[in-house]
Amino acid sequence: MSQMESRLLGCFEAVFPDVAREDIPTAAIASMPEWDSLATVTLMSLIEEEFAIAISTDDLELFISFLVIKDLIGEKLGLA
Amino acid sequence: MKLAEAVKLAGTRQDEDQPAQKIALACGFEALHLKTFLLARACQRFPAHNVSVDVGLYGSLAETLRGLTKQPPSAVAVVMEWSDIDPRLGFRATGHVAADGQDILLSVSGQIGRLARLIRTVADKTVVAVVPPHYPLPAQYLSGKDRLGSFEASLRFQLAGLINELSGHPNVRILDQSPMDQGDPAFSLRMLLRAGFPFTTNWASQLSERIIGLLFPQPWKKGIITDLDGTLWRGILGEVGDAGVGWSLETDAQGHGHYQQLLSLLAQQGVLIAIASKNEPANVEQALSRSDLILDRNQIFPIKASWQRKSLAVGDVLATWNILPDSVVFVDDNPMELNEVQSRFADITPMLYPTDDDDKLPAFLSELRHLFEDRKPRDEDLIRLQSIRANVAFVEKSSVSDDEDHEAFLLENAPQITANFGKQGSDGRAFELVNKTNQFNLNGARYQPGEWDGLMAEADTFLLSLAYEDKFGPLGTIAVMAGKNEDDGARILSWVMSCRAFSRRIEYQHLAIVFEKFKAEKIALNFVQTARNEPITAFLGTLLEAETKSCISLKKQVFEDACPNLYHKIGYT
Known part of the structure; x- marks a missing residue:
């Protein structure tokens, strides 16, 4: 697991404390009832704080799973 | 965060x-x-x-x-x-x-x-x-x-x-x-x-x-011990004399005038002000008697002027006030003096007076102001200094008498206690005492206004406030007890007494009044030992042979056997 993935995992853990760490890489909005709009906004703010990046409204539509968000951050950090 | x-x-x-x-x-x-x-x-x-x-x-x-x-x-x-x-x-x-x-x-x-x-x-x-x-x-x-x-x-x-x-x-x-x-x-x-x-x-x-x-503000400070030269005024008193020190625009010392003005305002709100200065006492008295002094001479007590270490003077002030160092701010323009005092009193709040930089003065004065509660003066504030002076006289007389003389001394003081069972307290004084007293405090519990009002609104709750006066002067309302009247006696939830009122057996009288009022055969006390309530822990130790622990039960007979003679004249309001 890359350092970026590990930091993203920490953000997910903070927002979804009841989800096991090993399940987070497969986390997706469709299968998690606790992933509501408030969780999305909190996750967004945590990611902005953790990676010092800005998430736009268009980006927010991609907040549907750990993997998609990981790719989005990779792009913004120039890692993709 | x-x-x-x-x-x-x-x-x-x-x-x-x-x-x-x-x-x-x-x-x-x-x-x-x-x-x-x-x-x-x-x-x-x-x-x-x-x-x-x-x-x-x-x-x-x-x-x-x-x-x-x-x-x-x-x-x-x-x-x-x-x-x-x-x-x-x-x-x-x-x-x-x-x-x-x-x-x-x-x-x-x-x-x-x-x-x-x-x-x-x-x-x-x-x-x-x-x-x-x-x-x-x-x-x-x-x-x-x-x-x-x-x-x-x-x-x-x-x-x-x-x-x-x-x-x-x-x-x-x-x-x-x-x-x-x-x-x-x-x-x-x-x-x-x-x-x-x-x-x-x-x-x-x-x-x-x-x-x-x-x-949820941090506990307010209660007193300020201030230096004189370069702090309360500009100039070295021993060098320029009382006429040479200044605190005005004319003497290029307006900042010191503002400092005096703040101290005076705080004193009116009940904050204790004392002086610790390396100076000749006679010179200090002379300077403090100047008619243009903004801080009233009568607002300062005690004044410790000598050539001793500052920490000794500060120790004397704390003993006179009978309050803990963490409730006190020490102001000096000399960092070395601040360090010396703090080395003996680690919990005191040291503040460096910016004597050579007026631009730093507003921040200094604001920081000092914010350490003290901003509120309207109460009756107790007006007599606090008077009662501390009276307490010094009381302690001096008390300390020279032996056991027999001490009993006579207590009797001759003509002590009077006014007991008040009114739940409204006196102008918020009961609530204030409960929330700021540390040493004689049954359990250290603090209350928010709503919590306190809720407690007082309960039908079986009582509040007993005591005001004290003797020939040395009035102390005002100095002790408060909140409790519940239960089937088999009384339960004390909160009990505090101002440190100014120690050594007068008021704490015994407080319990005696409760035994009498509720015809109680025992009183339960919700005691919790804290880092700072040694005085009440020691007091309870004189009543109970067993080690003091939480939820003490005090039987009337045990109390009466341990209670010394009480000479207070009791009145009720």
Whole structure:
């Protein structure tokens, strides 16, 4: 697991404390009832704080799973 | 505090068996990160409590406040936006607005009145922090660049009226936002439009810290020990004489005048002021008797002028006041003196007087002011210094007498106690004593205004306040006991006595009155040993052979066997 993935995992853990760490890489909005709009906004703010990046409204539509968000951050950090 | 840390802290499972600390966040926006930060900071502040932050109805501050008037929590934070005053003033609503905005100004007046009434009603029952609207109005309401237009001026005038009115309520604390104005932006339109939350994450963090500070302030300081040369005045007294020291514009020493002015104001509010100076006592007396001194000579006690180490003088002052170093600020212009005093009294608050830099003076004076409670003087404040002087005379006389003489001494003092079972207390004095007394304090419990009022409203609760006076002078209301009248006796929930009242057997009389009043055969005391309540622990040790522990039961016979002769004349009000 890359350092970026590990930091993203920490953000997910903070927002979804009841989800096991090993399940987070497969986390997706469709299968998690606790992933509501408030969780999305909190996750967004945590990611902005953790990676010092800005998430736009268009980006927010991609907040549907750990993997998609990981790719989005990779792009913004120039890692993709 | 970072959001990640706050989310983690706020998500920590809490022990439901711990006492509850309920905070309400009243706002019209989506509370989101502000709720998280508030909860996290409250959890840090009250680690032994079950802390919760409840938010009200989205979009309706007034309705949320109305709900809180019925069931007030421990504390309430009201965070206002312009849209709470009129939705058209917010960014989430659009609609027709008359060019001069008169229709808005008309509705604003009524809504401000409603909010004022609701906040006052909530504040009658609990402590309320109010955050006035902070972020800018939408551009359509603004005037030319750098120009305050008539519409915005009218709006701000009405808002200032609301703030002015609420600031007079003893339970309302208005957030002064001016120290927050610099630095990071507060407002985030992106977050407001996306999530209904109007603040940047960083500002929400800062705001939560200040709200918790307003709702639950750190214990206030009680006294200031000040140096003289280069601090209370400009100049070295021993070199220039009493006529040569100054504190005015003419002597290029106006800053010292402002310092004296602040000390004088604090003294009027009951703060103790003493002097610790390396000087000849006679010279000091001469200088302090100057008629243009702004700080009244009578507001200072004691004055310790000598060539001894400063820490010895400070120790003498603390002994005279009979208060702990952590309640005291020591001000000196010499860093070495501050260090020397702090090496002996680690808990004292040292403050360096900026004698050579007037630009640093405003921050110094503000910092000093903020360590002391800002409130109207009470009767006790007016006699506090007098009673400390009387106490010195009492202790001096008391210490030279042997056991037999001591009994005669106590009798000759003609001690009088006035007992008051009124639950309203005397002008808030009972509530104040319970919340600030450390040494003779049964368990260290502190109360929020709402909690205290709730306790007093219970039918089986009693409050017994004692005022004391003897031939040395009055001490005012110096002891308070709150308890419950139970079937098999009385239970004491809170019991405090001012340290000025030690050595007069008032604590024995306090218990004796309760035994008598309730015809009790035993009194249960909710005792908890704290880091600072050694005096009451020692007192209870004289009554009970067993080691003092929590929830002590004191039988009447045991008390009577241990109780010394009491010479107080008792009166009731």
